[in-house]
Amino acid sequence: MAQIAVCGPSECTPEEAEAAREVGRLLAERGAVVLCGGYGGVMAAAAAGARAAGGIVVGILSGRDRTGANPHLTVAIPTGMGEARNAIIVRAADAVIVVGGSWGTLSELALARRGGTPVVTLGGWRVLDSSGRPVPGLLAAADPAEAVRLALAGRPDG
Amino acid sequence: MAQIAVCGPSECTPEEAEAAREVGRLLAERGAVVLCGGYGGVMAAAAAGARAAGGIVVGILSGRDRTGANPHLTVAIPTGMGEARNAIIVRAADAVIVVGGSWGTLSELALARRGGTPVVTLGGWRVLDSSGRPVPGLLAAADPAEAVRLALAGRPDG
Amino acid sequence: MAQIAVCGPSECTPEEAEAAREVGRLLAERGAVVLCGGYGGVMAAAAAGARAAGGIVVGILSGRDRTGANPHLTVAIPTGMGEARNAIIVRAADAVIVVGGSWGTLSELALARRGGTPVVTLGGWRVLDSSGRPVPGLLAAADPAEAVRLALAGRPDG
Amino acid sequence: MAQIAVCGPSECTPEEAEAAREVGRLLAERGAVVLCGGYGGVMAAAAAGARAAGGIVVGILSGRDRTGANPHLTVAIPTGMGEARNAIIVRAADAVIVVGGSWGTLSELALARRGGTPVVTLGGWRVLDSSGRPVPGLLAAADPAEAVRLALAGRPDG
Incomplete structure (x- = not known):
């Protein structure tokens, strides 16, 4: 079963x-498990959407307990590791979908690419190299359907 | 929903x-999510038992990918963190049930107690203080039913 | 004593x-301890510069042992945690100086800002928000002397 | 240069x-770097002893900053990872010397043995298998001199 992380800011539009x-x-309709950071904003919205469709959502929390976790998680994993848990979220994912921008979100995007995990972006921040050109390696999606399609592409069950 | 970790050696009797x-x-029959290290031996047996009863099992792996994970996991979380993942397993658990003994298992037992998580033992290694007396703080169970009862005690939904 | 992380790619110009x-x-001349990821490229160069000036350099490695560590480290800390160690490097630093760009480097920059640690950039990648404007919060330095001055600014002993 | 961890309770006799x-x-007189958890009790005493002899001491802290760190550290590494930092302390050590007993200390001992790092004990808790026999794999020292000798044995520069 595919496991897809949805990453984005806790305060979002x-x-x-x-x-x-x-x-x-x-993602839930396609049978994928949703991973996220477990708190509010984009994390809570992705979790709510997946749960409403009968999916499984795992929230990997930075805190020592479930304080502040959104109410849509099937399983909450408080790591007590602070932002190092961002590395776990993307390591455990077959692909990462990024919605919106923040420093924490950017760290997840960068850790995912560092580790070779595919990243699909739906808006959000942009990364340019020192020449002002977009750094290659990110898949830009125009809408949620394309983001999910790109994230699950190449998965035998995707 | 309660989350109970089952810890024990990858090679067991x-x-x-x-x-x-x-x-x-x-645990699955009581509605608890089972957490484990995700590999063989005690981890695989606990996962198989829970899945056969329709439960959810999360394997928190030390490795960077799912290599070596047992086939009974609902969700596999490869952390890429080596044995530091033992701290996550017990941090995410409401209680820990220990079956059997090994250095890795002992580290989980000790990390759980260090963090204040209840630990129920079903056999396994024993810990004595420098006077030769058992160190207090572990709940010894006589059989699986008692272990599960002790682990879920105090949980409103336990 | 100030502790300043120097982050950058293992393959650099x-x-x-x-x-x-x-x-x-x-940094060494100013009495600061240098933290880095412990491998080659920018990490090795910063370490070599600090050691040549009599400084202390701590390399916080992603691997399980010292394999691949550069020879200029006073202390090597193999974490066995993979890229999650990037969170430790920036957490342990009073400020971060970024030289050059890579996904791993970007994750360190983003984790530092997420945690409130000052970041000074000396070239490298750029981060734009969804409107195409530079995301605020990074201190751009024109040369190494300015980078060090900015990194140590505000430190009572800086 | 050898790196030896000294582990023990923050409240000790x-x-x-x-x-x-x-x-x-x-350890400092033999040229070894001392690693420890960075707080009080055994950690502070080992750090003070090493610093008084001109040694280098690295404290690997569980907290997000240096709060509570003892004043004898050459370098403080706040990991923000809670007790998962115990895995780093023993991973980074060529050998571990345990002085006294506590759950945290036991977790370090067990993580070290799990990872194959030699452990020398100077008093402290004892671990028995299910038959009541001491679990093999620990080196018992009669006094500090023997503990240091055993910890450095086998090191070319030990």
């Missing part, structure tokens, strides 16, 4: 929340 | 495997 | 290596 | 503190 919810819903 | 399987089964 | 070496030298 | 201080002193 209504449009980002709507996109994340749709991503979660489509 | 048939009796330990049988006990772990029964623990997994009973 | 001669200019980046020269800048990192100068950064390491200046 | 005067005898344990004296032993830890002597261990730290002897």
Whole structure:
């Protein structure tokens, strides 16, 4: 079964929340487990979308307990490791879908690419090299359906 | 929903495997999510028991990918963190049930107690203080049913 | 005593290596401990510069042992945690100086900002928000001397 | 250069503190870097002993910053990872010397043995298998001098 991480800021715009919810819903409908950081904003929206569609959602929390976790998680994994848990979220994912931008989100995107995990972006921050050109290696999606399709591409069961 | 970790060696006796399987089964029947290290031996037996009873099992792996994971996991979380993942398993658990003994298992038992997580033992290694007395703080169970009862005690939904 | 992390790619240009070496030298002359990822490229150059000036260098390695560590480290800390060690490097630093760009380097920059640690950049990748504007929060330095000055600013002993 | 971890409880007896201080002193005199958890009790005593003899001491802290660190550290590494940092301390050590007993200390001992790192004990808790026999794999020392000798044995520069 595919495991797809949905990463994004804990404070997000209504449009980002709507996109994340749709991503979660489509992933669950395709049978994928949704991984996320377990808190609010994009994380909560993706979790809510997946749960509403009958999916399984695992929240990998930075804190020592479930304080602040969103109510949509099937399983909450408090790591007590602070932001180092971002490395776990992307390591455990077959692909990462990024919705929106923040420093924490950027760290997940970068850790995923560092480890060779595919990253699909739906808006959010952009990364340019020292010449001002976009750094290659990210898959830009136009909408949630394309993001989910790209994230599951190449998966035998995707 | 309660989350209970079942910890024990990857190479175990048939009796330990049988006990772990029964623990997994009973936890799933009580509605608890089973957490484990995700590999063989006690981990695989507990996972198999829980899955056979329709439960959810999360394997938190030390490796960078799913290599060596047992086939009974609902979700596999490869952390890429080596034995530091033992700290995550017990941090994420409401209680820990230990079946059998090994250095890795002992580290989980000790990390759980260090963090204040209840630990129930079903056989396994013993820890004595410098005076030769058992160190207090572990709950000894006589059989899988008692282990599960002690692990879920105090949980509102336990 | 200040502790400053120098982050950058393991494969770098001669200019980046020269800048990192100068950064390491200046930090050591100012009495700061240099933290780095412990491997080659920018990490090795910063370490070499600091050691040549009599400084202390701590390499926080992703691997399980010292394989691949550069020979300039005073202390090597193999974490066995993979890229999660990037979170430790920046957590342990009073400020981070980034020389050059790579996905791993970007993860360190982002984790540092996520945690509130000041980041000084000397070239390298750029981060734009969804409107195409540079994301605020990074201190751009023109040369190694300015980078070190900015990194140590505000430190009572800096 | 050898790197030896000294592990023990943050609240210890005067005898344990004296032993830890002597261990730290002897390690520094032999040229070894001392690693420890960075807080009080045995950790502070070992650090003080090593620093008084001109040695280098690295404290690998569980917290997000240096709060509570003892004043004898050459370098403080706040990991922000909670007790998972115990895995780093023993992973980074060529050998571990245990002085006294606590759950945290036991976790370090067990993680070290799990990873194949030699462990020398100077008093402290004892571990028995299910038959009541001491679990093999620990080196018992009678005094600080023997502990240091055993910890450095086999090191070319030990």
